[in-house]
Amino acid sequence: MPELTESVARLIDEFAKLPGIGKKSAERLTYHVLRVPACEALALAEAIRNVKENVRYCRVCYNLAEEDECALCRDPKRQPDLLCVVEQARDLMALEQTGVYHGLYHVLLGRIAPLEGIGPDRLTIDALAERVRRGSFKEVIMATNPTVEGDGTALYISNLLSELPIRITRLARGITPGSVLEYANKEILTDALSGRQEF
Numbered sequence: 065m066p067e068l069t070e071s072v073a074r075l076i077d078e079f080a081k082l083p084g085i086g087k088k089s090a091e092r093l094t095y096h097v098l099r100v101p102a103c104e105a106l107a108l109a110e111a112i113r114n115v116k117e118n119v120r121y122c123r124v125c126y127n128l129a130e131e132d133e134c135a136l137c138r139d140p141k142r143q144p145d146l147l148c149v150v151e152q153a154r155d156l157m158a159l160e161q162t163g164v165y166h167g168l169y170h171v172l173l174g175r176i177a178p179l180e181g182i183g184p185d186r187l188t189i190d191a192l193a194e195r196v197r198r199g200s201f202k203e204v205i206m207a208t209n210p211t212v213e214g215d216g217t218a219l220y221i222s223n224l225l226s227e228l229p230i231r232i233t234r235l236a237r238g239i240t241p242g243s244v245l246e247y248a249n250k251e252i253l254t255d256a257l258s259g260r261q262e263f
């Protein structure tokens with residue numbers, strides 16, 4: 065087998081660090097990059113640079129944003145008294161794709177996972193509590209994943225907010241326990257939203 069050049073070996077190593085990409089796929093992607101026109105390959109590099117330089121967390125809800133506040137928080141058509149709490153921005157995307165939810169969001173940036181040493185202080189729970197205390201929300205929907213950790217996180221937050229005069233609900237169990245929101249299909253998520261129950 066011929067020796068790889070240093071640059072080629074480096075690109076293979078970088079691709080192999082991506083989730084779900086093994087050595088073979090990393091090699092295939094590298095040879096693809098070598099084969100396509102420079103402008104096409106550099107567009108990928110530029111897109112990665114752009115995301116890292118321009119994307120940040122919304123200062124209100126911690127969704128991904130390219131300004132201080134995300135597009136959802138700035139949208140006057142969103143229902144201002146309804147708040148949906150999710151673990152990750154990709155869960156928010158999954159719920160948005162159903163098209164049936166018109167309230168606001170709060171992204172936790174994870175879930176409480178004692179076994180991994182992730183406590184409530186590592187998430188955006190303080191900001192959430194502050195936002196709910198200050199805001200005019202009538203209902204907070206817990207839309208963490210139906211896993212042991214997602215349920216534990218939802219329970220922790222509902223206890224934290226329990227003294228406030230708001231309704232706290234949980235997505236209905238249309239979603240199979242253990243499954244992850246981002247992989248649930250649109251119909252299941254729509255049912256889970258419309259059938260939400262008191263916590």
Ligand SMILES: [Zn+2]
Pocket residue numbers: 122123124125126127133134135136137138
């Ligand atoms: Zn936002």
